[in-house]
Amino acid sequence: MGCGGALQRVRINVLAFAVSRPYNSPRLEDHRAVPWDKEHDVVVIGSGPAGEGATMRAAKSGASVVMVERYRDVGGGCTHWATIPSKALRHAINETLRFRRNPIFASAAMNVELTFPKLLRQAEGVIGKQVEMRRGFYVRNHVTVVHGHASFVDPHTVEVDTDEVGAAKRRLRAKQFIVSTGSRPYRPADVDFSHPRIRDSDTILRLDHTPDSITIYGAGVVGCEYASMFRNLGVKVNLVNSREKLLAFLDDEIIDALAYHLRDQGVLIRHGEEYEKVEPVDDGVVVHLKSGKKIKSDVLLWAQGRTGNTHDLGLENVGLAADSRGQLKVDALYRTEQPHIYAVGDVVGYPSLASASYDQGRFAAGHAVLGVTDEKLVQDIPTGIYTSPEISSLGRNERELTAEGVPYEVGHSLFRSLARAQITGQTVGMLKLLFHRETLQILGIHCFGDQAAEIVHIGQAIMSQKGEANTLRYFVNTTFNYPTMAEAYRVAALNGLNRLC
Incomplete structure (x- = not known):
């Protein structure tokens, strides 16, 4: 097919863009x-x-598919205001800090101005590249993309409102539906999110200045990640945690390491606190805590939970209802109580990870189109937490193994002892392997430090093996490149074997 045919296909199948359309230009419909x-x-x-994931699987299986996207570009919250921009921002901050701390560039680094808006521009470039790539997926697979808000009017029909002046609402009919509307930050009714000094994890990325101080209410994954980023920007950070420890689902040793390094960087952490009210004032925001404390800062970032995007889907018209967190209940095949309506991703809750959501979409679409599937998420899904330093874990932690009465042992590798970490200067961190004392089977992997989210996948590949292949012996008997961070596995395995009596 020549160029004219390719352009014709773009116009018909992807209605939101023209070829090489700049990221911020108006969409074409x-x-x-x-x-x-x-x-x-x-x-x-x-x-x-x-x-x-659902669309690509259905299209490649020969089904006729229409994608309805509310936003002006494809990619969802992950691409536009969550995972991609926040991780791109973090990378830009960390790279600038490394430059400043390198003695070779010390004099030049003094002239580098590090501001929040400047660093956000780096994220915008990444978003644009992601959008263009994802548009290409829909073009190549001949998938029609409609931009507008969809809501059910009956079990086999959705109405699409394009929010354009003079445009009539149109309807789409289908045999099967897959709801993948994601989630949004939870906003309590008594907090004024219209105030420019009060932000959530979506709107914080539109902040047009670098504040002198920030209070982050909520010390989950998002709260801890932003605490690291803002502190590395030189902002005074108050991290308010309604629980007694940070990220309680992690291994205790990792939790302790995270708390230590956040405090060492200058983050003030307050555990076991709940807000009484949030009071915007002329020069900042005051958070009144039930304990009687008052915390004043330039900006408040509310990072306390998320809600599924189901409130305006017309679920009442198809006999469905979301729970108190806006999430839909599904079975093992991701079917709702209406078997032809599937739900996947954040809108169904756990594990609420982009990686797992993509797989859920593929599995649901496979069943919707083919009628059968034996696919399901793996039992152990790795977590990646992009604080500074980074955290990643897989499998069970010490607390869980102790409660289950499993005879386990621990192998450590401290990054400061690795040649590669010494070369890069990223010596903070460790790799921790939990394994069965008798069989040497790997039961858990916990990593804290530079590239933790990458390093964990080496262990994941071994943990997924059966029998003798999933033991500590693999790391002892395998030759690793030197110097590498992967060598941490050999060091940790030898350390663990030396603990056996």
Whole structure:
């Protein structure tokens, strides 16, 4: 097919963009190109990781698929205001800090101005690249993309509102639906999020200045990540935790290490606190705590939980209802109580990870189109937490193994002892292996430090093996490149074997 045919396909199948359209330019729509009157095999609502996975699987299985995306570009919250921009921002901050701390560039680094808006521009470039790549997926697979808000009007019909002046609402019919609308930050009614000094994890990325101080209410994954980022920018950070420890699902040793390093960086952590009220004032925000404390800062970042995006989907028209957190209940095949309506990703809750959401979408679409599937998420899903230093874990922790009465042992590798860490200067951190004392089977992997989210996958590959292949002996008997961070596995394995009596 020549160039003219390729452009024709773009106009018909992806209605939101023209070739090489700049990221911030207006979208182009031609609703006449949408086959509104046809009954499709599958309509997917939401183009985040779960929706993309579902759409690609259905399209590659030969189904006729329409993607409905509320936002002006594909990619969902993951691409536009959550995972990608926040991790790109973190990378930009860390790279600048490394430059400043390198004695070779000490004099030049003094002239580098590090501001929040400047660093956000780096994130915008990454978002643009991600959007263009994901658009290409829909083009190559001949998937129609409709931009607008979809809501059910009956079990096999959704109405699409494009929010454009003079544009009539149109309807799409399908045999199967896959809801992948994601989630949004939880906003209590008594907090004024319209105030420019009060932000959540979506709106913090539109902050147009570097504050002198910030209070982060909520010390979950998002709260801890932003605490690291803002502190590395030189901002005074108050981290308010409603629980008694940080990220309680992690291994205790990792929790202690995270708390120590956040405090060492200058973050003030307050555990076991709950807010009484949030009071915006002329020069900041005052958080009144039930304990009687008052914390004043330039900006408040509310990072206390998320809610599924189901409130305006017309669920009442199809006999469905979300729970108190806006999430839909599904079975092992991701079917709701209406078997032809599936739900995947953050809108169904745990594990609420982009990686797992993509797989959920693929599995749901496979069953929707083919009628059968034996696919399911792996039992052990790695967590990646992008604090500074980074955290990643897989499998059970010491607390869980002790409660279960499992005879385990521990192998450590401290990064400061690794040649590669010494070369890069990233010596903070460790790799921790938990293994069965008798069989040497690997039961848990916990990593804290530079590249932790990458390092954990080496152990994941071994943990997924059966029998003798999933033991500490693999790391002892394998030759690793030197110097590498992967060598931490050999060091940790030898350390663990030396503990056996």
